[in-house]
Amino acid sequence: MKILYTAEALATGAGRNGHARTSDGKLDVDLAMPVEMGGNGEGTNPEQLFAAGYAACFHSALQMIARQEKADISDSAVGARVGIGPTDAGGFGLAVTLEVTLPKLSAEQARELTEKAHQVCPYSNATRGNIEVTLEVSED
Structure with missing residues (x-):
C-alpha cells in the first residue's frame, strides 16, 4: 500500500x-x-473519537461512490454509534452501528450505495472481520 x-x-x-x-x-x-x-x-473518550472518525470517513466514501454513480446525496448524513463491552475471551471489544441518511434516494438506491461505500471505506476495511458493524439506512 x-x-x-x-x-x-x-x-x-x-x-x-x-x-x-x-x-x-x-x-x-x-x-x-x-x-x-x-x-x-x-x-x-476513545469510542467518541472513533465514532467521529468512522462517521466522517464513511461519509466521504459514500460521497465518492455517489459521484461515480451520479447519485444525488445532498442533505445526506452519517452517524456512528460505537459500543464497548467485555468479550467472552476476557478482554473488551467494540461494536459499531452506522446510521446513513440519504433523503434524495429510494430505499433500494440508498442501501446499494451504502453497501458499496462499506466496501471502500478505510475504516470499514480495517474493521471487517474484527468487529461487528451494522449498517442502518434511512431515507430521511
Whole structure:
C-alpha cells in the first residue's frame, strides 16, 4: 500500500483518564472514562473519537461512490454509534452501528450505495472481520 498521509497522536497521563494530542495540535483533548464505565465523564473518550472518525470517513466514501454513480446525496448524513463491552475471551471489544441518511434516494438506491461505500471505506476495511458493524439506512 502506498501511504498518502499519516496522522500522528500521542496519549499521555492515565490512558482513558489522560490527554491526547495530535502532532499538529489540531486535536488536543482531555480524556475521561464515561460515567457508564465508572468514570467522571468530564472528557472525551476513545469510542467518541472513533465514532467521529468512522462517521466522517464513511461519509466521504459514500460521497465518492455517489459521484461515480451520479447519485444525488445532498442533505445526506452519517452517524456512528460505537459500543464497548467485555468479550467472552476476557478482554473488551467494540461494536459499531452506522446510521446513513440519504433523503434524495429510494430505499433500494440508498442501501446499494451504502453497501458499496462499506466496501471502500478505510475504516470499514480495517474493521471487517474484527468487529461487528451494522449498517442502518434511512431515507430521511
